[in-house]
């Protein structure tokens with residue numbers, strides 16, 4: 344049995360300032376993100392941008408696919424890692440307008456590990472690979488952009504043409520896409 | 526006339542039966558003594574975190590049990606909807622601080638009780654505040670608040686030079702949680718048993734629905750509300766500000782739009798209450814579950830404070846949806862828990878005005894205890910995070926490279942500073958604690 348305190352013993356109150364103040368204490372989120380960032384192993388089509396190197400919780404990921412429908416495009420995602428990380432997933436938005444069945448006009452991304460299938464063992468690297476995969480294998484079964492999904496299912500050639508048209512900048516299906524050629 | 530000693534009062538007869546003689550359930554090493562009751566009545570200091578459904582119950586239970594020195598902390602004010610179960614509050618109290626009203630109620634009702642309220646966020650209190658308590662009991666509904674308290678208590682632990690834990694630095698945490706008819710109670714001895722972070726997987730993350738379902742194939746009224754919250758609000762931005770779950774105008778707008786969407790997809794059941802529940806992430810609260818869990822927690826606080834009986838080991842789940850089910854098991858301490866297994870490694874620095882960051886990195890790579898390969902280092906200065914050096918990301922490497930040839934003092938690192946070090950050789954980040962041989966003051970003079 345452990346004796347946690349002797350009877351009559353008052354707990355120390357205010358006396359003896361500890362050597363480590365509260366503000367110097369590392370949070371669980373910081374411990375994890377330092378690890379995640381230091382061990383980021385990016386595929387060669389991906390790059391990161393850190394506007395403030397002291398803030399590892401806010402950064403951008405740039406994906407330039409070198410094969411598939413989205414070849415030659417340049418797509419920017421913003422990452423925001425909250426204080427509840429890794430209990431909660433990072434918040435990821437696509438900043439580039441893209442003609443994609445799983446990404447909508449507001450930049451919302453439908454990737455399971457960013458929402459319902461997130462687990463604390465997953466890392467920033469897992470998310471990067473998940474996003475990269477979305478460009479190699481757009482998934483018409485879980486669409487956010489229904490029109491794009493329908494085109495992908497019915498005619499892959501037309502879909503490919505639409506994607507390339509959007510990347511070069513122009514109207515696809517009545518929506519204007521900014522040029523995002525690499 | 527001689528004043529009657531409080532512990533001899535008749536109302537404590539039942540406690541004395543447990544504390545002044547051994548019983549079949551007491552630990553073999555338990556030493557019965559009248560001093561224990563005195564300790565409860567006059568010395569033992571308890572902190573209750575949260576003055577909501579569980580907190581009201583906990584405060585009442587502990588105060589009636591004889592604990593006199595109780596602090597209670599909660600930043601919230603009383604809402605009309607709290608009154609059905611947070612029984613220390615009355616209609617006239619709506620809008621006032623939960624902690625203050627609860628403390629006031631108990632101080633008036635229970636003679637000699639000195640409840641001290643704190644109407645603020647737990648993060649506003651410093652380590653010295655938390656250090657003064659013998660036991661801390663939590664009745665919270667947020668995982669992030671639990672993680673914060675847990676991290677705070679782990680940071681108060683003291684270790685000797687052989688990394689042996691000083692048991693007198695342990696402040697036990699008794700944590701209760703409820704959700705509808707389900708609840709749990711657990712005892713955490715920081716540094717010794719599983720902590721909140723060790724068992725993070727036990728807390729289910731917020732209910733989330735696949736984004737594509739919300740966008741295209743909604744089936745539940747919740748899907749419609751989520752759609753308005755996630756997509757429509759940012760698209761139409763009706764009030765020019767982020768959605769605020771406490772703003773009735775905002776909720777009305779969401780209710781209206783969610784109803785339109787529900788009609789479109791023939792979904793029933795989008796009510797204002799549901800909208801409020803989804804937007805604010807409200808978990809249903811049942812008074813009886815709170816009472817059961819608080820009762821278990823208060824008993825554990827009593828056991829820990831008196832040592833009269835071995836505490837719960839260490840996780841109890843309770844469920845009375847269909848009959849009554851309870852189960853207790855030992856949640857295991859994680860060998861590589863980022864919080865409680867992460868004992869800061871003291872690193873003695875002879876002269877921080879001479880030692881450069883690259884020397885520290887070289888030390889981490891060459892020292893037999895660390896043998897790191899390519900460490901990345903961050904820290905906190907004045908409450909702000911600072912990246913000292915990250916070798917693996919080109920953009921950060923280039924920006925932090927100048928730090929390598931700066932001394933620890935030039936980098937603003939002080940005695941006792943914690944440095945977070947990530948390296949492929951360890952499963953989680955490691956914490957270093959700089960120990961300066963010469964103190965800051967000596968160096969300045």
Ligand SMILES: [Zn+2]
Pocket residue numbers: 719720721722723724858859862863864865866
């Ligand atoms: Zn732990």
